[in-house]
Amino acid sequence: MIDFSRVQKELQECSRDMESSGIKVTPVSDNLVNLSGTIPGPIGTPYEGGIFKIDITLPDGYPFEPPKMHFVTKVWHPNVSSQSGAICLDILKDQWSPALTLKTALLSVQALLSAPEPDDPQDAVVAQQYLREYQTFVGTARYWTETFAKTSSLGVEEKVQKLVEMGFPEALVRSSLEAVGGDENLALEKLCSG
Amino acid sequence: MASEAQSTEISSLFERFLRHRDMSLFLPFFLGFTENMSVRENPENPQDPDQETPTNSSDRIILINPFTQGMVVIEGTANLDSLLRNVLATKDGQPPASKASVEAMPSFKIDVEMGGGECAICLEEYEDGEMAKEMPCNHRFHDKCIDKWLGIHGSCPVCRYKMPVDEEETDNKIRDHEHEQRREIWALCLQRHTNARIVLHSISNTF
Numbered sequence: 001m002i003d004f005s006r007v008q009k010e011l012q013e014c015s016r017d018m019e020s021s022g023i024k025v026t027p028v029s030d031n032l033v034n035l036s037g038t039i040p041g042p043i044g045t046p047y048e049g050g051i052f053k054i055d056i057t058l059p060d061g062y063p064f065e066p067p068k069m070h071f072v073t074k075v076w077h078p079n080v081s082s083q084s085g086a087i088c089l090d091i092l093k094d095q096w097s098p099a100l101t102l103k104t105a106l107l108s109v110q111a112l113l114s115a116p117e118p119d120d121p122q123d124a125v126v127a128q129q130y131l132r133e134y135q136t137f138v139g140t141a142r143y144w145t146e147t148f149a150k151t152s153s154l155g156v157e158e159k160v161q162k163l164v165e166m167g168f169p170e171a172l173v174r175s176s177l178e179a180v181g182g183d184e185n186l187a188l189e190k191l192c193s194g
Numbered sequence: 195m196a197s198e199a200q201s202t203e204i205s206s207l208f209e210r211f212l213r214h215r216d217m218s219l220f221l222p223f224f225l226g227f228t229e230n231m232s233v234r235e236n237p238e239n240p241q242d243p244d245q246e247t248p249t250n251s252s253d254r255i256i257l258i259n260p261f262t263q264g265m266v267v268i269e270g271t272a273n274l275d276s277l278l279r280n281v282l283a284t285k286d287g288q289p290p291a292s293k294a295s296v297e298a299m300p301s302f303k304i305d306v307e308m309g310g311g312e313c314a315i316c317l318e319e320y321e322d323g324e325m326a327k328e329m330p331c332n333h334r335f336h337d338k339c340i341d342k343w344l345g346i347h348g349s350c351p352v353c354r355y356k357m358p359v360d361e362e363e364t365d366n367k368i369r370d371h372e373h374e375q376r377r378e379i380w381a382l383c384l385q386r387h388t389n390a391r392i393v394l395h396s397i398s399n400t401f
Contacts, residue, residue, distance in 0.1 A: 009317045063315065064346055094287035098343055099314040099351035 002062045007032050007102075014103050023106045025056070033058050037069070037106050041149060042114040046141035047075070050149025053183070054109065055085075056102065066096035067105060074185065076137075076144040078118040078127035087112070088122035148185055159184045163191065291348030291357035301327045301337050314352055315339035331355035 014025045028034040035056040041047030053072040059065045069092055071085035079088040091100060091108050100108075121127030130137045156177065162184065163173040168191050180186035304324045312319050313326075313336045320326065325337040333352045335343075340351075348357035 003316060006317050064343060096287070097349070097351040097354070098339075101317075 002033065002058050002060060004032055006063060007058065010101050010103065013101075021103065021107070023103055023110070025102050025106070035102070036072075037102065039106050039110045039113075041145060042110055045114050046138050047077075047113050047145050047149070050145040052113075052149055054106065063098040063101075066092050066100075067102060068092075069105065069109065072183070072186065074144055074148040075113075076126055076141040077113060078116045078121045078123060078130045079112055080126075081123050082126055083123075086122055088117075088120060156182060159187070163187060288347045288349040288354075288356060289359045290346060291344040292360040295348075295358040296341060296344050299327045299329060299340075301325055313339055315343060329355060329357075 011025060011027065014021075014023065018024055022040040024038045026036050028036050035058070037054040037056050039052050039054065041050040041052060050073070052075060054069050055072050057068040059068060069087055071080055071087065073085075074082065075085070076082060080086070087109060089108060089112055091097075091105060116130060118127040118130045126137070129140070159177060159182070160170065160173050163177070164170050166188075168176075172191065173187070176187040176190045177184070180190060302325070304320045304322060304326050306320060306322050310320050314333075315335050316339050318336075320336075326334050327337045327340050328334045329340070329350050331350050331353050333350050333355075335351070343351060344357060348359055349355065350357075
């Protein structure tokens with residue numbers, strides 16, 4: 001059974017110091033099992049300026065079991081799957097401790113963006129690029145940040161227009177955007193998958 | 195011509211697998227490189243630095259990851275048993291604390307005047323009259339909270355101090371699952387090279 005009173009406390013604490021940490025956690029559903037987190041890309045990295053959305057699911061045993069997290073925003077990083085957004089981070093697996101919180105876990109994910117560990121990769125292709133062609137890696141990571149992690153600044157109408165220009169019918173574009181909470185990339189994925 | 199088209203087809207299929215990271219199809223093959231294979235791959239060669247300290251060939255395991263083009267060589271005295279133990283321990287995190295060690299922890303009634311604060315597990319403020327326990331590392335938690343955690347992982351939530359483990363239980367667990375988990379363990383070795391004495395070589399252009 002999830003310790004909901006603890007989850008409530010965590011959410012309050014998160015919103016209290018959101019200004020300083022830049023880390024946001026909001027419930028997606030009323031049951032507090034599905035949450036959504038965002039972390040700003042660390043300064044001085046190819047992820048700088050981007051806002052990265054992370055999907056959080058609390059297992060039954062939380063906080064005795066780690067929260068399940070994966071990137072919703074596409075990220076080019078050796079320890080994050082470029083396909084699924086899966087994160088390779090020990091504290092989200094066997095090194096979890098109940099003294100960690102959603103906020104500290106998200107801070108760790110943010111730290112992972114600053115300090116990739118290519119020897120323990122989640123995405124072998126990205127890791128290989130990081131090790132062999134570092135400049136290409138930086139370029140790709142920056143491009144992905146620009147393309148996928150910065151679009152939220154666009155207004156809804158601009159997003160609609162952009163997607164309509166791609167050839168999707170306007171009504172469908174609007175309903176898809178609404179269904180995914182205004183995220184342009186998710187809407188595109190939804191439109192493409194029919 | 196036909197064969198050329200066929201080979202293009204195969205290579206594009208392979209590329210697709212790479213792109214989709216559908217490694218699971220290939221993994222069993224590559225995990226199959228075991229001790230015997232390594233013996234054949236490493237004929238006696240006096241110039242090979244690996245041969246400087248002659249080791250029993252059955253004590254060497256080579257694991258190859260075609261995607262990072264990396265190779266993990268596990269050699270020396272690490273027999274499969276101790277390797278299994280190490281990997282199992284890291285795979286599931288710290289095993290549960292032994293019952294005796296949990297029972298031996300001093301428990302006490304909380305007196306807020308003597309020092310309040312909150313329990314790091316449930317994040318609730320301590321209240322007068324609640325029961326708490328102190329770990330050997332001096333970290334304190336509600337008794338219910340810490341008992342539950344130590345039954346899952348025997349480490350301090352705050353400082354990761356390791357509690358004693360019930361050796362017998364761990365051994366049985368290893369014996370029971372040894373056979374099924376062998377393949378899985380090798381896969382893990384490719385990803386985690388922290389335990390055991392493992393040498394990591396990069397072998398470019400082999401695949």
